[in-house]
Amino acid sequence: MYYPYPNWLVAGDNSWQMTAATFVGLMSLPGIAVLYGGLVKKKWAVNTMLMAFAGFAAVLVVWIFWAYNMGFGTPLHLGGGSGIANILDGFIGHPGSITGPGQELNQANIVNLSAAGPPFHFPYATLEYFQFVFAAITPLLFLGSVLGRMNFKAWLVFVPAWTTCVYAVNAMLIWGGGYWATKGALDFSGGYVIHLAAGVTGFVSAWVIGPRLLRDRQSFPPTNLLLVAVGAGVIWLGWNGFNGGDPYYASADASAALLNTNICTATALLTWVACDSFIGSAKKPTFLGSINGMIVGLVAITPAAGFVNGNAAAAMGVIASLVVFLAWTYLPRVRPFSRVDDALGVVYTHGMAGFLGGIMTGFLADPSMVEYAAGKKNAAALWSSPNGAAGLFYGNSDRVLIQFLTACTIIAWDAVISVLLLLIIKYVLRIPLRYSDHELEEGDVAVHDEEVEPPVLAIRSDITQTLVPEGMR
Amino acid sequence: MYYPYPNWLVAGDNSWQMTAATFVGLMSLPGIAVLYGGLVKKKWAVNTMLMAFAGFAAVLVVWIFWAYNMGFGTPLHLGGGSGIANILDGFIGHPGSITGPGQELNQANIVNLSAAGPPFHFPYATLEYFQFVFAAITPLLFLGSVLGRMNFKAWLVFVPAWTTCVYAVNAMLIWGGGYWATKGALDFSGGYVIHLAAGVTGFVSAWVIGPRLLRDRQSFPPTNLLLVAVGAGVIWLGWNGFNGGDPYYASADASAALLNTNICTATALLTWVACDSFIGSAKKPTFLGSINGMIVGLVAITPAAGFVNGNAAAAMGVIASLVVFLAWTYLPRVRPFSRVDDALGVVYTHGMAGFLGGIMTGFLADPSMVEYAAGKKNAAALWSSPNGAAGLFYGNSDRVLIQFLTACTIIAWDAVISVLLLLIIKYVLRIPLRYSDHELEEGDVAVHDEEVEPPVLAIRSDITQTLVPEGMR
């Protein structure tokens, strides 16, 4: 007799987890690549897409050779185990590769969390890849802040360094069983680990790298909104894997997370359209407004998706969309926002929306949205005694504070280390962070010898009549 | 011990159902959004895409607060239970929200059908979301009839109203265990509930709203066929979830439905290409012809996918494609088709194809295409005594009539109520159904202050040298 897999593997859960990971991967490629490629000025479309594709690849390389284990492996105990230094004990994991057969095929496990839930029903390769697609999309998101001037070489160094020193810490602290995880911080799928992190990093990086050319800031109309729609659609539906995959099982909570994700997105989109129509200066609904609202909704529900019920999800969409709309309308006039050229406004749509979502989770987490059930598997009673997380509105009074302090940790660490890494790249490695002004003027043509829609009149002069023969023609 | 999910949940089935729903969601966003966005005249591309994104969101809001239960919940007994009024007993369900924890997490169930098949292996959230993506794509389909003049505000009112008053009725009648369900009407995945409905609604709405500008009817070349290909490809493959998801299990019938869907689509596509090449006026194969054929095939197999065998699927593709090709070639010259400006011809590719598919199902449904098996689960004998549906060719003489009467019910109800709703919007709510002629002349620029490919020379005058500083540069 042959068996296709060991008995700890549940095909349905592994199937869902691989599928969810693929959906999340699609959010980056082609999702973000063409969303941003369609949103930037035509002369930067190629550069933007190359940054996205190469960034995605670069994360995977560090992920498999050391970074995965820094986020999800055995923690390095740096703190000594008492007082505030405790945080250092759950800060970062032992670096280590995951490329051996056993590291791919054995039953997956997150050391620090294994007591807190049921064993995983899939192998390490699934967990590693699933977590990779999250790690990979994060730099692609903050690319939105720095595009149109950041040097490709600096990007290719910054992304792996950031994944190692920043993302792995975020992940360990909240997801890998690190400090804030033990304190009960709630971040279902990365409102903090990913979106707050992307907003903060993008913003400080845009500040360190400096703004786009004046001419590009004055005139940065999008290349093509049809491509924006392609990216946006893939991102919305791909988010079903983003939030639906995070219970790690094709469970009831996965289904609820998926539904809630769509609910919050729908209300946020409609709220932004309403703001555009009634508050906005032109009083007209806009397509890009609907996309902004959509993204804000997706981001805001991310820390909450499987923790809140559908009513909360609907409310979160309205609130997050309204607040971010107002923030984006009024904050650019005041410091520090007026001083930093965050090209696509990532600090608003990802940073603020992620922060808001995380705080609202602290209020709204509904303990009836069970994640795992303890007890006898077949007991009918089981699902009436859920062990889900409770927010302030459900009697858990310090949840909001924990959410807030977790956010502060992420903001502080990510901002400081991102700046540091960029300065090291600039002054120690001596790689320029930005293109020269001449290159910035020409864009894609200067830096890649490519254009997104090359002139039809282009001539390839090395082909002559005689070079290629007529075949058997 | 912890358990990730209750024992009625089968991870494999929940995985497939969530995946299938995501594929169907992708058919709308970005699928329909860019298929239609690429097919319309350039000046309407943004409006078309915004209509699609906002319509999708609007359906979800009514779906979760009341409409899901009107289609799939407990029926309101309006009829009194005898004679023809019977139809009113299985016409519409009690409205009610589905946003509470239990309404998301408990085992899914369709009250009226629970005796007719095995229990569902997934929670309500899965069923609600799966059914949502079907409800959401329907208005996006009939958008194809009314685009290029329908007012966005009227659209945002019409879509939720239509979902409530029309779609929920279609669903209850055929899928929710309502009147025609009890009579044995066959509609595997929405040949009637969705496509016939979209064709009829689009057609009457185009009539009520009035035609596009003469100038737009005279000149409506597509914006970009590459985007049409993106949309079309996502729609074809997304249909694997559309028809493959409707058995509600990752069952053998799901697999067969999926294969049959592709078979019918392939023959329909090739038939249309042949018609273009040999019957069409230019005698040339065309890309848009192949896409029309593809859509006709996908639609025609929808009511039949898991009920017919592969031979029938192949035949259905040829027949539907040929008939719709001829209809679209000759009917536009006669009334009422000559009098209504159905911009993208939804009445042909969805309305007629759905109708044809439903009727052909009445002939071709093969009882060996078992849907659920009754009996002892492990008995080898089980699968030799299938309980599938039989069509006229398999001895079930009144099946065709039932299919026909079901179609008539849908056509009549949807046409009448759609017209009524539009008149209420116009005369009671006083929201104009169409843009003013001036807005129609300018299109996107006038109504959304956006263009699909904005001029590179656009100047943003509020940015000056001093506004954004140089960062740490």
Place this chain on the structure above:
Amino acid sequence: MYYPYPNWLVAGDNSWQMTAATFVGLMSLPGIAVLYGGLVKKKWAVNTMLMAFAGFAAVLVVWIFWAYNMGFGTPLHLGGGSGIANILDGFIGHPGSITGPGQELNQANIVNLSAAGPPFHFPYATLEYFQFVFAAITPLLFLGSVLGRMNFKAWLVFVPAWTTCVYAVNAMLIWGGGYWATKGALDFSGGYVIHLAAGVTGFVSAWVIGPRLLRDRQSFPPTNLLLVAVGAGVIWLGWNGFNGGDPYYASADASAALLNTNICTATALLTWVACDSFIGSAKKPTFLGSINGMIVGLVAITPAAGFVNGNAAAAMGVIASLVVFLAWTYLPRVRPFSRVDDALGVVYTHGMAGFLGGIMTGFLADPSMVEYAAGKKNAAALWSSPNGAAGLFYGNSDRVLIQFLTACTIIAWDAVISVLLLLIIKYVLRIPLRYSDHELEEGDVAVHDEEVEPPVLAIRSDITQTLVPEGMR
């Protein structure tokens, strides 16, 4: 009691297999259609996309009526069972249709392989469709060699003929339990069956059909790189289904194959970007270079994905990308490469990369990458006694030779039969293989009466003020 499926069906495995097949389908439509549509000169974009859509459909028709069984059914014993003629015994299967109910619904099985692994957990329809999407993408890949001149009619005859006479043989020999399968040839997901085959066929077909117009070879700038990104992204992530689906179970090996696929792709992409930056003539990283590298990585890992570990996958990406980069830089100057107009270079990115991947698999296959485990299902010991395939580096000395001979068989058969089929189409069926020079000059407009971005000034003269009335307006 009702049951949704028989007890041999495992929902999780069927779910994954249907999902994986859908991802692979998406690689063709819209994947290849818009990757190639975006890469060709604007005047050929429509033709390219129509070729892709119609080719996909055409393969399915022959697949269901006869070709599936020629690749995966009962072998025709043509050889007599001894000596070299042995190869004829495992060369091709009995043609036969798969469209009946039982042929869709019964438990899937590959006759020749059933003793070598566990029984399949899904019905025939799943296997047939899964194998179809592989059969369908192959001609779409070699379309890249012949586009810009091949006659659409000849294409529509060549594709089904090739699927029948070439693809089915490739599949039987290696996957269907044919000759090379029995010798232990390793081709996880089609490095040979698909990519080497596409490279060889594309190359010889380009030679037989003759080159594009001189003017098109001199000037063939891509239409739109944003669409290239859409296609490329869908292809990368779709490959998760391509390689992740080939274990036929949602197994640990599926997960490892999926992870390895991404690893090899990432290193290959970065290697090509490095080559462009440091070796290339312009010393600049390019977007299309990154896409070339990506494809080379995806192709190279295809024969190896579930057989090698992560380290090997990373190495394969570097090696394949470097070799193909050098080949593509230098070989076009020497014969036969200088004499054949392989428009998109399929012989390099698919042919060579597939060949290299297959040979490297012979060296690197790691026996610890278990595919199926023999023994008692629940025994913990099970997974410590894997039965995976071993390459030369793991002591299996003749593996490389077998891989090499298998490649030779594919190259020889595919080249000879492809040429033969084209000559038959030309001289026997008298269908011209290429368009006339006049048609080649005009491209899409001449052969399909369509343009990818039609002029906005186009006028439809048959619509007059009175034709369409004003509705209820």
Place this chain on the structure above:
Amino acid sequence: MKVVIAVIKPFKLDDVKESLKSLGVQGLTLTEVQGFGRQGGHTETYRGAEYTIDLVPKVRLEIVVDDAMVPDVVDTITTSARTGKIGDGKVWVIPAEEIIRIRTGERGSDAL
């Protein structure tokens, strides 16, 4: 020989083309241009940024004609391109010294 240049609203192109044909004009060359003038532009908004588009799409016609034809051509264009609303455009006339048909080398009126 003169060149008549006309800048008109794009949707009037068909009318103008038809009436020129009736007049016997056998050829013209057309360019998609952008006009700046009394007809105001508009504003577009992308991700919160407002763009002023003060250029309006127009079509520019260039027609080489015999001197004798100039008044008729100018009149025809003026009439058929007129909507009476701001932005209808301009017509102006430039002297041409020579005209050659590339295909045949014919010159002057024969080349038209």
Place this chain on the structure above:
Amino acid sequence: MKVVIAVIKPFKLDDVKESLKSLGVQGLTLTEVQGFGRQGGHTETYRGAEYTIDLVPKVRLEIVVDDAMVPDVVDTITTSARTGKIGDGKVWVIPAEEIIRIRTGERGSDAL
């Protein structure tokens, strides 16, 4: 009546437009063109093939003005379009015999 034609760098358009406005120029017609001249082109590479692009994007302005205005218009353009680097472009002047405003039929200076 004259027509001033100017071929300039695209990013200078706004400056030129503004200074012409200050001068009282009420309208102009603009075309996106490609220039060939001393300013070199560049190379692009697609799938291994090198393309020479020796054409540089430029903007072409066409302004009908009264004879008296010509020197000012030419000077203004020359000044505001200048960067001092190769490729700044040219201005030239052509005689126009007549100009008509389509909307009103006005001719000559009134039509501007």
Place this chain on the structure above:
Amino acid sequence: MKVVIAVIKPFKLDDVKESLKSLGVQGLTLTEVQGFGRQGGHTETYRGAEYTIDLVPKVRLEIVVDDAMVPDVVDTITTSARTGKIGDGKVWVIPAEEIIRIRTGERGSDAL
């Protein structure tokens, strides 16, 4: 000073450009235009609707040259753009009164 205007088939551009270079022409301005003339257009079909496209893509060259160069330039274009088939296009010549190089302010022949 004259302006030579040529409307040619797009694929002939390279030949024309090369032969003008050989002649010593140092610059020109090129516009993608659409021509209407004896060369027929074609029909396109989209979703069942037939569109008549009677405009053919052409390239328009605009070359300011010294009076003395005009005959050579015209001849060179005529020769190198000719295919002998309908639609080869036209060349015409217009007087220019002044030409200025923006970068330097040079005028006349020096500005070319």
